[in-house]
Amino acid sequence: WGEEKLWDTKANNHNGMFDRKGRVWFAAVVRGPKNPAFCQKGSDHPSAKLFPLERTNRALTFLDPKTMKYTFVDTCFQTHHLQFGYDANETVWTSGGGPVIGWVNTKMFDETGDAAKSQGWTAFVLDTNGNGKRDDYVEPDQPVDPTKDKRIAGGFYAVMPSPVDGSIWGSVAAFGGTAAVVRVAPGPNPPATALAEIYNVPKPYFGIRGADIDKQGVVWASMGSGHIGSFDRRKCKGPLNGPKATGDHCPEGWAFYQYPGPGFQGIGENSAESSYYTWVDQHNTFGLGEDVPMSTGNLNDGLIALKDGKMIVLRVPYPLGFYAKGFDGRIDDPAAGWKGRGLWTTSGDRAPWLMEGGKGKKPIVVHFQLRPDPLAH
Template structure:
C-alpha cells in the first residue's frame, strides 16, 4: 500500500471517529509538567490560555501558558502540589476545572461563550473604556460652570485625554468590571450621575481624586462617566474585539505568587540591579506599598514564601494615610484599609544587593539646612522649604536601615554609571518638584553616613543665550532674554541616567515652561562638573499629533523611550537632531521633531479621536537591555495596563503578552533578572507586581491579593 492509499484509509477511518479523536495530538510532559490539548466544536483551540493554580504551597501559586496551533499546551516546572487546571480563551466559556498533579496529561473540551456579551467579559479593559465619550476638540478651552463645565485651565482635548489616562487610569483600570459597573451601594435611591459623585469620594484616595476631578471639571466627569456606565448597563458592547495570542506570543509563561494582603496595594517591585541583572540571583523580590502600609512585602520565589519587613521613619508626627479624608467604600464600608506613613513609591537595588526606597520620613516642613540662609551649596542656589518624600536604604544582610532626610521630594530613583554611583531621583507630578532635580552621592554616603553633605539638587535651566554654559537666568513665566538663560519649573516623573554618557534624562507631565502647548515633554540634563551650578537642560516636546509622555527608559544603544497618552510608544534619538540644541529657538522644546519615532499601540481608539492614536495606555516603559526576556537586546516593553498586558516592540512589530488571570492585570513597572546564565530561558525572566490601588476591582474581589508575576519566553509553546 503506497502513502496515498494509507492517507485515504486514514481519512476514511477518521470520519467514523469522534471529532476529538480525529484532532488528537501527542503531548510530551516530564514529571514536573502538566500538559494537554484543548478541542472545541470546530477543532483544536489555538491561542487560548491554560491555567494551573494551587494553594498547597506557603503562598498561593499559579502558572499560565498558551496553546499552540494544535490546541496543545505544556505548563512547565511546577512545584510538587495538587493543582486545579482550566482553560480560558476569547470566544469561550471557562472550562471545568480539573484536579491534577505534575506529570499528568489532560484533555479539555472547549465550549463557546453563550452570548456576545458573555464573551466580551474577558476583553481587556481598554475595549470597554474606549466606549467613553470624549469631549470634542471644539469644546476647549473650558468655560466653567456656566459653560461646558470644564475649568479654563483645561486647554485642549489632548490635555483632557491625558488627564484621564495619566491621572485616573494610573491608579486603577478604568475599564475593569469593578469600574464599568457601578456598585449597588452607590445606586440606592439615586441616579448614576450622583453615584459617580459618591464613588469618587469613596475610600482613602478621596483627596487625590478631588484634585484630578477639579482639573477636569467634576460635573463634566460625572456626566460623561455616568453616560458610559449607563450605556454598558443597557447592554452596549465593545465595538472592537481582541485577537488571540499568535506567533511568539504563544511562547510566554506567566508564573505568579500572592503576597502582601488584600487591603494593601503595591506600586512597584524590584529583583536586581538594573545595571547588572545577575545581582541577587534567586533572591527575594521586594515591593513598594506606597500609601497603603509601612509593611514592605517580600517573596522568596524558590521556597514560595511571602513575608514583610517594616519601613521606619524619623518623626512620630509623620502623617498617616489612615488620617486621610474618606467616604464609605462599596467594598470596605467605613474601614480605613490603608495605614501607611512612609508612602514608599519606588524601590531600587544596588550592586551590593542593598535596597533604596523613596519614602516619607517626616512631616512636610524641611530642616533648616534646606532653606534660605543655609551653607549647603544647593540651598544657596535654590532653597527648599518643603519636601513630600525622602530616601531610605536597607541592608538585607544585616537588617539595618539608614534614613536620609533629603531637602527635595523623591519619587522614582535610578543609579548612574559614574564612579560615585550617583542616585538620581525624580519628584513626581506637576508642581511637586519645584523645578529641581535631586541626587545622592552614594559613594560619599557609604563612606561618611552624612546624608546632608552627600545630597544635592539643581534648578533646571535651558541655555537660551546659546553660549554653552549656565549663566543668570529668567524665570519660567518670563519671556526669553537673549542675554540670559531660562529656567523651567519641570517636575520629573520618569528619570533615567544614560548608560552611554553623563547625561540624565527626565520626563515631565506638566507645563514647566510657558511656551509648551501640550501636556508633557522629556528633558536631557547635562550635569557638568558642579551640577548645582553648572547643570543645563534641553527640553523636547513629542511630535505634532502625539502627546502625554509618561515614564522613561534608555537602552544600551542610547535610545530614549517613553509612552504617550495619545496611545503610542515613542523613541527619541538625539543624534538625529539637525538644528541647534541651544539658543533662544529651543525655549519651546520643538527643536528636534526628526529625533522622534512613534508607534501606535494596538487596540481601539475612542470614537471621534484621531485614528492614528489608540485608547490603549501604558503606565511606564522598561527597556530590556540584556535580552532577559528573549525578544532581543534593548527591546522596549510598555506596561500597557489598558490592554492588561506587557507590550514589547520587536523589530518594529508589537508582541502583546496578555495576562488573562486574574482579570484586571495592571502593572506599573518591570525589571529583569538572570538567575542562571547557563540555563537558557529557565534561568532568566522579568518581574513585576499588581500595580492597581484597588485589587478588589479585579477578578476575586475582596479576596484578591496583590501578586508577584514572573514572565518568561520559551523557544516554543511546548518547551519544558
C-alpha cells in the same frame, strides 16, 4: 471596603530599586514636610545657596535584606522615581522634585552617614544665550532674553541616567501642559553648572508618563495618545542651544508606534491603550534581544514589547484586572537559557480588591519567561 480601612500606609513608599550591594532603595516619607535648616535660604549648602527648598514629602530610604536594617536618607528635594547612574559614586538620581532634580552620592553616604553632605540638587536651566555655559537666567514665566539663560519648570516624572554620556533624562508634564523629555548635563559642579535641554512631543501626539533609555541613548516613553514614543537626540538637525532651543526645535528626533487594541471613535486611527510606564530591556533579560522597549499594557491586561517594529502583547489572562505599574528584568543563570532569565512585575499595588477575586485579594508578583516553543518546559 465599606467602613473597613484597608489602605493605611504611612511611609508612602514608591519605586524600589536595587543597588550594587543588593539593598533596596525607596522614595519614602521619613519625617514631616518642613525641611531642615540646611535645605533653606541662608544655608551654606552648595545647592541651597543657589536654589533653597523649604518643604518635601518623600525623601529616600533603603533596606538591607541581609540585616533587615531600614535606613533613612533625609533629602531636601521631593522624590518619586529613582535610578542609579553608571558612575563610580553609584549616584542615585530622583524624579518628583518639581523645579529641581536631586541626587545622592551613595558611596559618600555609606562612608560618612552624612545625608546633607552626600546630596545635591539643581534647577533646570536652558542655555538660551548659546554660550555653552550656565549664566544668570530668566524665570519660567518670563520671555527669553538672548543675553541670559532660561529656567524651566522641569518636573521630572521618570528619570533615567544615560549609559552613553552621563547625562540625565526625564519625562516632564505628565499631569498636564506640554509633554516633553528633558536632558540634563550635570557638568563639573552640578548645582551651578548643570545645563538642560527640552524636547517637546510634536502634535498630534500628546501626553507622556513613564520612560526609560536604551544603550544607544535613545529615550522611550509611554504616550497618552496611545503610542510608545522614542526620542533620538542624534537626529536633531539644528542647534541644541540658543534662543530658539526651547522645546520645538527638534521634531525630527521623535518617532511613534501605536499600541495594540481598539481606539476611540471619531478621531482617526488610534489605540485607547493608556500605558503607565515604559522600560528598556538593555541586557536581553527576557529573551527578545537587547535594547527592546517594553511598556505596561494597562488596558491590555499585560505587558507590551516593541520588537523590530512589531508589538508583542504578553497578556495575563487570570486573574482579570492585571495592572502593572513598573517592571524589571533579571538574569539568574546566563547558562540556563530561557529558564535562567525573565521579567518581574507586580499587580494590585493599591487596590487589589478590584481585581478578580474581590475582597481579600492580595497584590501579586508575576514572573514572565519566554519559552522557545509552546512545549518547552
